[in-house]
Amino acid sequence: MESIIKVNGIHKVYKKRKSKEVFTAVCDVSFEVGEGEIIGLLGPNGAGKTTTIKTICGLLVPDQGSVTINGCDSVRERNKALRHISAVLEGNRNLYWRLSVQENLAYFAGNRGVSKREIRAKMDELIATFRLGDKKYELVNNLSRGMQQKLAIAVAMLADTDVVLLDEPTLGLDVETSYEVRDLLKQIACEQGKTIIISTHDMAVVQDLCERTVIINQGSVITDERVDSLLSLFKTSAYQIALKKMLTDKQQELLERQFPIHHWDGLTLEVNLDQERDIYKLMDILKQNETPIETINPTEINFEQVFRRLVQEGAAS
């Protein structure tokens, strides 16, 4: 697959104006994205996701390294590179709140070079796709956060670029709207073959939409893997154990020190184990503590657990 985005060892340092302190936000980040690929850019708060996205879309200039979009350098050939990109940064803030849905679309269509002949058809198509028909004349200010977010994504689709960058597209949305936005993104990705980078904390978005994930922690890439391989890598090692009696705090602490227990719920605990033999070790400890096991079941691991584990391992190494 041809790579349309190449991020080559980018490094970004922020300098605080007053104290002159420097802070390395991103350090030697490299990854590539193939044409039509959807990747999830993940990481805990402050990991460097937004800095990476802003560097890709030319809003920040890296201190070292480079980004190329379709072979164009994002600094030296900025305008040429940016022609390929649309971005939704910080959600609905890129909209005019005192204009209606339709007026926003018309304004941004003109702004992004959609020809006068095409504007009407393009607006109608996006209003239908994003199910904004009954809000067409509503001021953005009066829309719900979910509607505003849908409009922000629709605006990003106006220019019909090959690459779409989405920073936290489902942030602050209720479950239902989050599903709807996910479905719309899936539709756009499948039907239009766009290359999409989604920066998010929402693991369901990654599991549902992305083929691959680049995980950043403390400014560096810790994983660049297909989502399905990450899931199967950890699959067999997740267990749910139901106990017949509660553990004392001390026993619980002892177990937590030895095993990556990610969930306690009264008599049930969920644990991810590196090797099958660790389950016997854990059973042994429970037996020594005279805590009988009611049931023990391998569980289907979800992407959230995979992510947490990778970040914890990264922090520990």
Ligand SMILES: Nc1ncnc2c1ncn2[C@@H]1O[C@H](COP(=O)(O)OP(=O)(O)OP(=O)(O)O)[C@@H](O)[C@H]1O
């Ligand atoms: N303009 C700035 N000046 C100084 N430090 C900054 C600036 N912007 C970001 N940082 C710092 O750089 C680090 C990376 O920030 P960034 O916004 O890229 O992280 P993020 O992964 O997007 O975080 P979040 O998920 O919380 O949005 C953070 O520690 C942040 O405080």
